[in-house]
Amino acid sequence: MGNLDIYTIEDEIAYLQGLGTFKKPKLLMHACCAPCSTYCVDYLYPYFDITLYYYNPNIMPDDEWRKRADEFSKLITKYPEVKILIPDQSTAEFLDLVKGYEKCPEGGERCSICFNHRLLKTAHEATNGYDFFTTTLTVSPHKNAELINEIGRQCGMLAGVKYLDSNFKKKNGYLKSIQLCAELDIYRQTYCGCRL
Numbered sequence: 001m002g003n004l005d006i007y008t009i010e011d012e013i014a015y016l017q018g019l020g021t022f023k024k025p026k027l028l029m030h031a032c033c034a035p036c037s038t039y040c041v042d043y044l045y046p047y048f049d050i051t052l053y054y055y056n057p058n059i060m061p062d063d064e065w066r067k068r069a070d071e072f073s074k075l076i077t078k079y080p081e082v083k084i085l086i087p088d089q090s091t092a093e094f095l096d097l098v099k100g101y102e103k104c105p106e107g108g109e110r111c112s113i114c115f116n117h118r119l120l121k122t123a124h125e126a127t128n129g130y131d132f133f134t135t136t137l138t139v140s141p142h143k144n145a146e147l148i149n150e151i152g153r154q155c156g157m158l159a160g161v162k163y164l165d166s167n168f169k170k171k172n173g174y175l176k177s178i179q180l181c182a183e184l185d186i187y188r189q190t191y192c193g194c195r196l
């Protein structure tokens with residue numbers, strides 16, 4: 001991938017803080033699940049008009065996908081201005097994309113395909129009036145933020161919308177997400193998503 005301009009969540013927050021008063025920019029945040037969203041929303045809530053985009057056709061089986069989707073209702077009891085968007089999605093489409101990569105270990109090529117698919121879909125959705133898009137994926141200690149951000153930037157370039165780099169693991173983000181899940185009684189799954 002070529003080098004693309006990097007613009008981070010922290011850059012945007014510093015810019016907004018410099019303005020003093022501001023209208024919150026519209027942020028479409030790809031949300032892999034409610035647990036990872038807790039800290040990201042908590043951190044960004046004062047600065048952005050947030051819509052969470054639950055597009056994860058990689059999560060299987062269907063019951064698990066639904067269970068994770070339902071947990072967002074608990075999140076918005078604490079952050080009522082956050083909107084949740086759940087588009088149509090198909091496990092069959094995901095399985096088709098990762099055909100031949102089933103045996104890759106977590107963190108390998110299958111995951112890059114998976115990230116790219118979800119972020120490209122989010123980027124295209126973000127062209128519907130959002131200022132930026134980003135993803136909650138970088139809060140996980142199991143996920144490579146650098147790789148995710150590189151893919152995010154590329155997807156933003158293809159769709160024509162600005163991607164905000166993040167590394168929500170900073171500032172104890174993962175630990176805080178666990179604490180917020182306990183506070184809001186949010187179910188925390190024990191596996192990433194696919195069952196291959």
Ligand code: SF4
Pocket residue numbers: 058059106107110111112114115192193194
């Ligand atoms: S392990 Fe997670 S990120 Fe990797 S392909 Fe499966 S669902 Fe996607």
